[in-house]
Amino acid sequence: MKTSIFGLTLEQLTAWLIDKGQKKYRAEQIWDWLYIKRITEFSQMNNISKECIQLLEEHFVLYTLEQSVKQESADGTIKFLFKMQDGNLIETVLMRFKYGLSVCVTTQVGCNIGCSFCASGLLKKSRDLNSGEIVEQIMKVQQHLDAVKKEERVSHIVVMGIGEPFDNYTNLMNFLSVVNSQKGLAIGARHITVSTSGIVPKIYDYADEGLQVNLAISIHAPTNELRTRIMKINKAYPIEKLMAAIDYYLEKTNRRITFEYILLHDVNDHVEEALQLAKLLENKRHLSYVNLIPYNPVDEHGQYQQSKPEAISAFYDALKKKGINCGVRHEQGADIDAACGQLRSKQIKKTAKETVK
Numbered sequence: 290m291k292t293s294i295f296g297l298t299l300e301q302l303t304a305w306l307i308d309k310g311q312k313k314y315r316a317e318q319i320w321d322w323l324y325i326k327r328i329t330e331f332s333q334m335n336n337i338s339k340e341c342i343q344l345l346e347e348h349f350v351l352y353t354l355e356q357s358v359k360q361e362s363a364d365g366t367i368k369f370l371f372k373m374q375d376g377n378l379i380e381t382v383l384m385r386f387k388y389g390l391s392v393c394v395t396t397q398v399g400c401n402i403g404c405s406f407c408a409s410g411l412l413k414k415s416r417d418l419n420s421g422e423i424v425e426q427i428m429k430v431q432q433h434l435d436a437v438k439k440e441e442r443v444s445h446i447v448v449m450g451i452g453e454p455f456d457n458y459t460n461l462m463n464f465l466s467v468v469n470s471q472k473g474l475a476i477g478a479r480h481i482t483v484s485t486s487g488i489v490p491k492i493y494d495y496a497d498e499g500l501q502v503n504l505a506i507s508i509h510a511p512t513n514e515l516r517t518r519i520m521k522i523n524k525a526y527p528i529e530k531l532m533a534a535i536d537y538y539l540e541k542t543n544r545r546i547t548f549e550y551i552l553l554h555d556v557n558d559h560v561e562e563a564l565q566l567a568k569l570l571e572n573k574r575h576l577s578y579v580n581l582i583p584y585n586p587v588d589e590h591g592q593y594q595q596s597k598p599e600a601i602s603a604f605y606d607a608l609k610k611k612g613i614n615c616g617v618r619h620e621q622g623a624d625i626d627a628a629c630g631q632l633r634s635k636q637i638k639k640t641a642k643e644t645v646k
Contacts, residue, residue: 290374294323294349295428296421298466299473311341317472319345324473327428327435354379354425366621371429373398373422377415380450381426383433384621389444389480390434394426396461397452402486403521404509406553408587409451418452420463427468446476449484449505455491465502478502484549489526492534496541504538505547505580506531510557511565519556532569539576546573551582552596552604563604567611579608579615 297305303316315337322334329351331342357378358370365385370378382393399414400407427443434441446468448454454461465481468474478501485492486507495504510516516523535546548570552558570577581604584595596604601617608615 290353291348291350292419293353293421293425294319294345294351295424295467296419296460296463298463299470301463306341309344311344315341320470320472323351327431329432352425352429353422354429356429362621364621367430367433369426369429369433371426373418379418379422379426381430382450382621383430383443386445390441391445391447392427392430392443393447393450394423394464395450395452396423396448396454396457400452401456402453404486404507405519405521406551406584406587406593408589411587411589414452414456417457417460420460420467423460423464424467427474431474443474443476445480445482447482447484447505449482453486453488454483455485455488455495458491458494462498465500469502482547486520486522487526487531488522489530489534492531492538496534496538499542501544503544503547505549506535507551508548508566509551511562511569515557515562519553528569535573539573543576545576545578548577548579549582550579551584552601553584554594554596554600556593558596558600558604560603560607563607564611567608567613570613571611574612574614577614579613581605581615581617583618583620585620 294302299316299320302319303313306315307313318336319334322328322337326333328334331345331351334342353374354371356369357372360368362368367383369381369383371381372378377398379395379398381395384391384393396418397414398416398418399412400409401414427446431443434443448461448464461483465478465483468476469478469481482503482505483495484505484507492504507520508516509520510518510523511528513523513527513529516528538544539546548566550557550566566579570579581601583601584593586593586595605615605617
């Protein structure tokens with residue numbers, strides 16, 4: 290199968306064109322057609338020679354993703370289910386905020402991290418997405434916006450969809466380069482956030498990249514015993530190793546880090562855990578923000594329920610009293626398959642049932 294041209298950074302496309310005997314300046318012209326004019330066929334590039342267009346058509350395709358399902362929420366959230374060339378399904382979500390339009394992208398087909406509360410890990414990882422498939426998610430959402438309301442554009446990106454981004458590191462870095470480039474989508478680095486469950490070696494690597502892209506850590510528990518119970522990655526990278534890597538990141542970048550904390554009823558939502566979390570972050574308070582997330586229940590993980598409002602308030606208050614910057618995330622898309630991976634899982638089950646019939 291031909292690969293998506295969206296997978297090439299500007300430098301990679303330039304090198305490829307030169308290797309094929311084309312002029313260096315062609316790369317920027319092509320990028321203008323791809324990301325500014327947002328063409329749907331190579332033949333629409335009317336200032337590119339026929340020879341060059343034929344070369345591109347022989348080696349690349351523009352779009353490899355096909356929209357399979359689109360769910361729209363009353364609050365403006367849209368969840369897309371895309372089918373890839375190999376038939377695999379991935380989710381992408383468009384969310385509307387006062388500050389702009391944010392897209393949550395997927396980086397893997399399935400997930401091997403195995404968090405016990407998460408819908409993404411219901412189906413094990415079958416492969417990584419290449420960088421073109423990740424970029425295409427942004428382009429497909431932008432196509433939707435262009436068709437509905439031409440002046441709207443994707444302004445923010447969160448890499449928090451299905452999969453562990455740091456387990457697909459090289460493709461992630463290429464994706465960030467493409468979407469951040471001023472000659473392309475020009476989405477500011479500080480408007481992009483990458484979330485990891487805590488793959489410690491890659492946190493060190495990420496710190497050394499020198500990027501302005503934000504980092505979020507899925508912490509979800511303040512002790513090894515509890516975190517290991519709900520996140521098996523803690524066996525490989527316990528909290529002590531994770532915090533050492535975070536200290537390195539903070540020292541290297543001096544950039545604020547977000548700690549994601551999903552509140553699970555009567556599991557990790559007690560004031561005791563809030564105080565333990567505050568203790569864990571006390572020497573990082575000036576560069577830490579805790580994002581408290583109400584849990585979206587998943588049928589297959591029936592042992593977990595959303596925390597009661599009074600428990601969420603008490604947890605929040607305990608953190609604030611200890612000087613920890615925090616907030617409670619507003620639920621998006623509560624009237625559709627809100628949990629990450631939920632729509633994909635349902636669609637695969639539905640297809641399996643239809644096949645059996």
